[in-house]
Amino acid sequence: MKARTLDFQGMEIVYELLANTIDEVGKDKEALFLSKLCLMLAHEIPDISKIEAAVAVARQIEQGTM
Amino acid sequence: MRPAGRAELDSLYFDYPEYEWERPCELDGKTPLHPVVIAGAGPVGLTAAVALARRGIASVLLEKKNTLNDGSRAICVSRYSYETLQQLGLHEPFVAKGLGWTHGQCYYRGETVHRFEMPHSEQERFLPMYNIQQQYIEQFLMDKASEYPDLIDLRWQSEVTGLQSSDQGVELNVRCPGGEYSLRAQYLLAADGGKSPTRKMLDLRLNGENLPGNYVIADIRMEHDFPTERRSFFESAANPNATILVHKEPDNIWRIDWQILDSEDPDAAIEEGTIRQRVQAILAMIGHDGPWELEWWSMYTANTLCLDDYRHGRVLFIGDAAHIVPIFGVRGLNNGFADAVNVAWKLAYVLDGGADEKLLDSYTQERRGATLDVFLNAGKSSRFMTPPSRGYALMRKAVLELSLSEEFTRPFADPRQVLPYTYKESPLTIEHAQEQAFAGGCPAGSAAINRRLSTGDFLLDHLGSGFTGLYFTTQDAVPDAVLDLFSELGASDTHFKPVVVSRNELPQGGYEFLLDAQNSIFSGYAAQDDTFYLLRPDRHIAARWCTTESRQVTRALRIALGEIK
Numbered sequence: 001m002k003a004r005t006l007d008f009q010g011m012e013i014v015y016e017l018l019a020n021t022i023d024e025v026g027k028d029k030e031a032l033f034l035s036k037l038c039l040m041l042a043h044e045i046p047d048i049s050k051i052e053a054a055v056a057v058a059r060q061i062e063q064g065t066m
Numbered sequence: 067m068r069p070a071g072r073a074e075l076d077s078l079y080f081d082y083p084e085y086e087w088e089r090p091c092e093l094d095g096k097t098p099l100h101p102v103v104i105a106g107a108g109p110v111g112l113t114a115a116v117a118l119a120r121r122g123i124a125s126v127l128l129e130k131k132n133t134l135n136d137g138s139r140a141i142c143v144s145r146y147s148y149e150t151l152q153q154l155g156l157h158e159p160f161v162a163k164g165l166g167w168t169h170g171q172c173y174y175r176g177e178t179v180h181r182f183e184m185p186h187s188e189q190e191r192f193l194p195m196y197n198i199q200q201q202y203i204e205q206f207l208m209d210k211a212s213e214y215p216d217l218i219d220l221r222w223q224s225e226v227t228g229l230q231s232s233d234q235g236v237e238l239n240v241r242c243p244g245g246e247y248s249l250r251a252q253y254l255l256a257a258d259g260g261k262s263p264t265r266k267m268l269d270l271r272l273n274g275e276n277l278p279g280n281y282v283i284a285d286i287r288m289e290h291d292f293p294t295e296r297r298s299f300f301e302s303a304a305n306p307n308a309t310i311l312v313h314k315e316p317d318n319i320w321r322i323d324w325q326i327l328d329s330e331d332p333d334a335a336i337e338e339g340t341i342r343q344r345v346q347a348i349l350a351m352i353g354h355d356g357p358w359e360l361e362w363w364s365m366y367t368a369n370t371l372c373l374d375d376y377r378h379g380r381v382l383f384i385g386d387a388a389h390i391v392p393i394f395g396v397r398g399l400n401n402g403f404a405d406a407v408n409v410a411w412k413l414a415y416v417l418d419g420g421a422d423e424k425l426l427d428s429y430t431q432e433r434r435g436a437t438l439d440v441f442l443n444a445g446k447s448s449r450f451m452t453p454p455s456r457g458y459a460l461m462r463k464a465v466l467e468l469s470l471s472e473e474f475t476r477p478f479a480d481p482r483q484v485l486p487y488t489y490k491e492s493p494l495t496i497e498h499a500q501e502q503a504f505a506g507g508c509p510a511g512s513a514a515i516n517r518r519l520s521t522g523d524f525l526l527d528h529l530g531s532g533f534t535g536l537y538f539t540t541q542d543a544v545p546d547a548v549l550d551l552f553s554e555l556g557a558s559d560t561h562f563k564p565v566v567v568s569r570n571e572l573p574q575g576g577y578e579f580l581l582d583a584q585n586s587i588f589s590g591y592a593a594q595d596d597t598f599y600l601l602r603p604d605r606h607i608a609a610r611w612c613t614t615e616s617r618q619v620t621r622a623l624r625i626a627l628g629e630i631k
Contacts, residue, residue: 035464043474 069338069360074136078287078361079317080201082133083208085222092240092247100126100219101417103238103251105226105264108135109200110385110402111257112207116154117410119214120531121561123417126249127211127218128240130225134208137362138199138285141315142396146486146513147403148192149526149605154407157192159206163316164196170296172479176303179469180479189517189586191524195396195483197294197315199285203399229254229267229381236380253413254381257406262387268378272371274441277392279452280326280367284341285319288349288358296481297352298451300466304351305344309451312352319361322348323393325452326365336365368392368448370441376430382409389437394447397440397484404487404604405433411603415627420559425628428494436487443482450478486513489606494626496609503612507592514605517586525587526605528578532561533623534601537577537614538593539568544575545596551616552577558623561603567593602626 006014025033042051068076075082091098102118104111107129115125143164151157172180184194211218221242228239236254240247256264265272292314299310308325315321324344326335334340341363349358372389376382385402409429415421453459468475489495489511497510508514517525535555537548544566552564553576564577567587572579582588591599591610598614599607600622608626611618624630 031460032464032467035460036468039461039464039468039475040472 067336067338067363075133077201078359079319080199082136082201083205085132085220087132087223087243088221089244090219090221090224090240090242090247090249092249093242093244097248097250099235100124100249100251102126102253102255102413103128103236103249104255104257105238106256106258106385106387107204107208107220107222108257108259108385109140109203109207109399110406111255112204112211113150113154113403113406114255114257114384114410115218116156116207116210116214117407118414119211119217120154121411121414121418122217123410123414124217125219125255126251127220128224128226128238128249129220129222132222134201134204137364138201138315138319138321139364140200140203140396140399141197141313141321142400143196143198143203144396144400144484145190145192145194146484147400148196149513149516150403150407152191152526153529153531153605154210156206156210159209160196160198160203161192163202163206164198165294165314165316166193166196167294167296168194170298170481172298172300173302174300174466174469174479177470179300179466180476182477182480184483189515189524189590191516191518191526197313197321199315199317199319200399202316226258226263226267229264231268231379231381233379252380252417255409255413256381256383256387257385257402258387260386260390262383264381265373265383265387268381270373270378272373272390274369274371274390275445277368277370277445277448277452278328278454279448280332280335280365281323281393281452282326282336282341282344282363282365283321283323284345284363285315285321285361286345286358287318287361288320288354289318289356290314290320290352290354292352298479298481299351300462300479302348302351304347310348310351312348324348332365336363366393368394368444368452370445372434372437372441376405376434377426382413382426382429384409384433388433389440391437391440392444392448394444394451394481397444400484401433401436401440404436407604408433412628414603415559420561421627422629425494428492428628432489432492432494435489435491439487440484447482488512494602494608494628495606496622496625498609498611498618500611500613500615500618501609504592504610507590507610508599508607510607510609512607514599514601514607515590517590518584519580519582519586525580528565528580529601529605530561530563530603532559532563532603533608533626534563534565535619536591536599536601537564537566538588538591538595538597539566539572540570540595541568542570543573544577547616548598548614549576551614551619554616554620555623558620559627562623600626 102125224242238249294314297312311323313321384405465475495511596613599610609622
């Protein structure tokens with residue numbers, strides 16, 4: 001069975017929320033803000049392999065577009 | 067370094083003794099074969115000499131200087147080290163002088179973000195940590211060494227200038243005020259510090275990493291009303307970009323550490339004027355506006371470096387000569403003490419015929435294992451104290467800012483203070499089937515924990531200088547089979563000490579009896595009727611049995627003495 005994930009409706013809300021909040025905190029603080037957010041979300045996911053997999057995927061995509 | 071106008075040993079609070087050079091017999095044509103020569107009379111070399119003397123083994127200590135080390139250097143001594151010092155019979159001056167502490171605080175931009183507590187309970191004789199200057203540590207060790215005039219031959223102003231090592235022993239060239247002479251020994255303990263000349267003479271290299279980050283440590287004297295605890299400051303008003311540490315030491319001395327930034331010129335950063343400016347800003351930040359005096363300062367870098375092998379034939383490396391560790395977590399001298407007593411008990415058995423030389427093979431395995439464990443923990447601490455890259459700096463800032471309101475990120479600021487290392491993988495440790503049967507207690511390889519028997523009387527006060535057998539019983543008498551086991555163990559180890567723990571009074575008879583009226587030892591060791599713990603001379607558990615199996619116990623002793631595997 002596939003693990004429960006956030007549905008698309010939810011993801012749309014996150015998309016808007018992050019876009020607006022990144023604008024709000026400003027360019028100087030965006031990396032720090034996103035770091036804190038990652039730490040807080042990681043704390044809610046008690047499975048290190050999921051987090052490692054997510055970092056690996058994001059990193060791969062990042063390197064592919066560099 | 068000292069302030070302008072003061073000599074290297076001109077301290078505000080400590081009178082450096084001057085030790086006399088005495089003419090050694092070698093200069094008069096004698097060439098005795100000494101059992102042990104120790105290069106370096108720092109705290110680690112002195113500890114080894116005292117530990118050997120306690121077992122009746124003579125040593126010659128060679129020291130280039132004629133006094134103790136300058137400056138306060140190491141200051142935090144752990145409970146485990148105090149327990150070691152107690153075994154060597156010298157904890158009293160350390161308790162009297164040291165400032166004990168149990169917790170510390172981390173501040174971020176002036177606000178407390180983490181308060182850490184070190185494990186402590188009424189079962190302990192000693193506090194988790196004590197602050198005491200290295201001069202006192204060395205002085206108390208010297209006082210003890212001088213109680214063994216026939217066993218410890220201290221040779222000041224004596225520098226090793228050459229070394230030849232073979233399977234049979236070592237031959238050293240020593241330069242002293244009376245000339246040069248050759249010194250013969252069965253074993254050499256190299257306790258000659260981070261720049262170890264012995265290491266260079268054997269063409270050995272430390273391997274590992276030099277971590278980024280330079281720190282200044284400065285000792286000042288002031289009347290400052292704050293309890294003994296560790297305070298760390300991140301992004302403080304005194305210096306927003308540098309991490310700062312503050313520790314209290316005896317004699318109104320305070321240790322202040324701060325990071326030198328990459329943007330700073332390291333030479334200018336340790337000039338007296340800069341030091342005074344920095345200290346003044348830090349004192350303003352912690353709320354001290356009274357007078358203060360500068361005592362001493364030095365610079366250090368954080369490194370994780372060690373030898374691949376701590377033993378090279380008849381030469382064994384102990385302390386900083388074997389490994390250089392970052393200061394975070396106070397593992398330098400504490401691990402040096404552990405090296406010294408580890409090698410000393412093994413050498414004592416080998417030299418007095420109680421064990422084969424093979425026993426020494428376990429030294430590197432055990433103590434280098436401890437060093438690698440230090441690297442793991444101190445490496446993490448160092449990367450937090452001094453973020454080595456933009457990524458680490460960003461994560462630290464994220465963690466510290468979150469810590470203001472979020473509990474879960476606070477442990478990142480924990481200094482990961484030294485804990486006793488467990489010799490789990492050691493060839494001397496036995497994890498047999500019965501090990502799994504224990505519901506707690508002290509696992510094989512771990513350090514024996516202390517337990518309170520009554521006011522001022524603790525379990526570890528009763529250990530012997532060799533192996534100790536701890537037998538637990540709820541019967542009215544110790545079974546004959548166990549008394550026979552005690553005799554067998556005594557035949558294998560002439561220093562063996564049998565100890566019986568019971569909740570009821572027992573008849574006397576060839577063992578030391580400990581009344582466990584509070585049930586503290588039974589519970590701490592997860593013991594039941596007929597449980598047996600075999601403790602090594604350094605208090606680590608060689609093996610344990612829920613119910614005693616005599617043949618296994620005698621075999622475990624032979625394994626712990628390196629005889630069989």
